[in-house]
Amino acid sequence: MPIAEDPEPRPSEGREPDGTAPSGPDGKDPFADLVLDEEFVQGASVKEQAGRTRMLAAQWKHTPPVDPGGRRSVNDGPAPKKRFARKARPADPWGNPRPRRSPEWRTPLFVLLAVAVVLAALNVDGLRNWYEKRTGGDSASAAPVEPVAPATAPPTTAPPQADPKQPTVDRPWAGSPAEGWPTSITVFEPKEPPAATGVFTAQQVADQVKLVKEYLAATNLDPKVVAGGRPEAALAMLDPETRQDAEKALAKPSRESDPTSWFSRFDARDAIPVGDTYRLQGWITVEGDGKRGVLVHTDFTFVYPVRPGPDAAKRAMAPKPSRPPGPSGAPAPTGPGAGDGAVKPVGLLTPVDDVAGDTWTARTLVRRIATFRFYDPAKYDVERGKIYFESNQSDVANSECDVDDGYYHPQFDQFAAAQAPNPNQSGPTSDPYDLTQPPDPSDVCGTVSRS
Structure with missing residues (x-):
C-alpha cells in the first residue's frame, strides 16, 4: 500500500551534542518555507x-466480501432471459427489492371524461335527441304528468298533438294524449246525479249505472281478460240470450261473431300487455226509454300498451288475407256480436335492436259506444242484475285487418321493414283520440294518424 513520502531526504536534526546549529549544505531547514494550504x-x-478504506481492506484481506445478489456487474455476462417476458424486479443499491409501482390510470381516465363533457356541451341538442329516441323521454320525463279529469260529455276538440316519442317498456305512454287519462272507470259519473226515472227510484238508477261500470271494467280492464283469458265474470253479468251468443263467439270466432265485439283481448303469442293498468276516457248519460224504463248510454275509449310476443315478427311477415269489398258506405252492424273496422298505424319507424327496458312497444285503442237498457219489470220478463244491450258498436285502432280469431293483433314499429302489405287497406286516415265525432260507420280497413 503506498504511503506519503517526504519531498526531500530529511536532513539530520543537526543538533550536536554540544548544541551547535543544524547541519546541512548551507545550514538551512528544507521545510522552513513549506506552507500546507489548499493548493498544496x-x-x-x-x-x-x-480510514474506512484502510479498515475494509484489512478486513477483506482475511474475509473476502460475498455478493448478496440483485446487482450485476459488467463481468457477470448477459442476464438470463425471463419467462413470459417478465421484467426483473428493481432493487436498491443494497440489493433489496423495491415495491412495484402500479400503472398510472387516473390521468387517461380524467382526460377521457373531460373530452366527453366538452363534446356533450358542444352538442346538447344531439345528446337530448339521442336520449329521447332510446327511452321515449327527455330530461323532464321524471316530472309528474298533469292528470286529465274524467269527461262528463263529448269534448269539443281533439287532444293536441304530443311530441312523437317512441314508446318503450319503461315509457309505454310516451307521446300519447292518454298518459294523463284516468285508470279506473269508477271515477266516471253522469253529468247530472241520477234521478228517479220511469218506474225506478234515484237509488235504483244509481245502482244501474254502477252495474254498467262494473260490466265495462270486467270486459275491458280485467288484466286476465286483456291478456287473453276467459271472461267468466263478464259472462255471468250478461242476460241469458246475450251470454249464449258470447260463449258461441268465444268457442268459434268468426267475422259475424267476433268475441272482441264484447271483450278486449290480446293473443299472448303475438302481443303481451305492458303492466296491468290501462287508461280510458269517456262519459255516461242516463235517460228514460219512453216505456217507463231506463237507458244508460256510454262512450268510452280504452288504451292498451303492449309489447311484442314470441310470434310477433313471424306474424308481421306472413301474407295478409284478402276479402271481397263490401258495399260502399255500408253501415257497420250494431248490437251484440257486431263487427268492427280495424285500422293500421302509419309513420312506421326504422327497427332497432331490443334491449331490456328499451323494447319498443305499441298501443291499441278500442272505442266502445253502447246503450244498456233496464226494462220495466212489470211489463217485461227480465232478470234483475243482468246486462241487456240496446245497441253496441266498437272501433279498434292498431289491430290487423280482417283477422277474426277473437283477439286483437297490433302492429309494431320494429317489424315495419318486414311488414307484409295488407290488400284491404283502403280506408281514410283518422285520429283515434278525436272523440268529438262518432267512429266511421263503414266497415273498411283504414289508417290512424297516431296511437
Whole structure:
C-alpha cells in the first residue's frame, strides 16, 4: 500500500551534542518555507486513504466480501432471459427489492371524461335527441304528468298533438294524449246525479249505472281478460240470450261473431300487455226509454300498451288475407256480436335492436259506444242484475285487418321493414283520440294518424 513520502531526504536534526546549529549544505531547514494550504493539498501526487478504506481492506484481506445478489456487474455476462417476458424486479443499491409501482390510470381516465363533457356541451341538442329516441323521454320525463279529469260529455276538440316519442317498456305512454287519462272507470259519473226515472227510484238508477261500470271494467280492464283469458265474470253479468251468443263467439270466432265485439283481448303469442293498468276516457248519460224504463248510454275509449310476443315478427311477415269489398258506405252492424273496422298505424319507424327496458312497444285503442237498457219489470220478463244491450258498436285502432280469431293483433314499429302489405287497406286516415265525432260507420280497413 503506498504511503506519503517526504519531498526531500530529511536532513539530520543537526543538533550536536554540544548544541551547535543544524547541519546541512548551507545550514538551512528544507521545510522552513513549506506552507500546507489548499493548493498544496490538491497538488499532492500521493493521496492518503480514508480510514474506512484502510479498515475494509484489512478486513477483506482475511474475509473476502460475498455478493448478496440483485446487482450485476459488467463481468457477470448477459442476464438470463425471463419467462413470459417478465421484467426483473428493481432493487436498491443494497440489493433489496423495491415495491412495484402500479400503472398510472387516473390521468387517461380524467382526460377521457373531460373530452366527453366538452363534446356533450358542444352538442346538447344531439345528446337530448339521442336520449329521447332510446327511452321515449327527455330530461323532464321524471316530472309528474298533469292528470286529465274524467269527461262528463263529448269534448269539443281533439287532444293536441304530443311530441312523437317512441314508446318503450319503461315509457309505454310516451307521446300519447292518454298518459294523463284516468285508470279506473269508477271515477266516471253522469253529468247530472241520477234521478228517479220511469218506474225506478234515484237509488235504483244509481245502482244501474254502477252495474254498467262494473260490466265495462270486467270486459275491458280485467288484466286476465286483456291478456287473453276467459271472461267468466263478464259472462255471468250478461242476460241469458246475450251470454249464449258470447260463449258461441268465444268457442268459434268468426267475422259475424267476433268475441272482441264484447271483450278486449290480446293473443299472448303475438302481443303481451305492458303492466296491468290501462287508461280510458269517456262519459255516461242516463235517460228514460219512453216505456217507463231506463237507458244508460256510454262512450268510452280504452288504451292498451303492449309489447311484442314470441310470434310477433313471424306474424308481421306472413301474407295478409284478402276479402271481397263490401258495399260502399255500408253501415257497420250494431248490437251484440257486431263487427268492427280495424285500422293500421302509419309513420312506421326504422327497427332497432331490443334491449331490456328499451323494447319498443305499441298501443291499441278500442272505442266502445253502447246503450244498456233496464226494462220495466212489470211489463217485461227480465232478470234483475243482468246486462241487456240496446245497441253496441266498437272501433279498434292498431289491430290487423280482417283477422277474426277473437283477439286483437297490433302492429309494431320494429317489424315495419318486414311488414307484409295488407290488400284491404283502403280506408281514410283518422285520429283515434278525436272523440268529438262518432267512429266511421263503414266497415273498411283504414289508417290512424297516431296511437
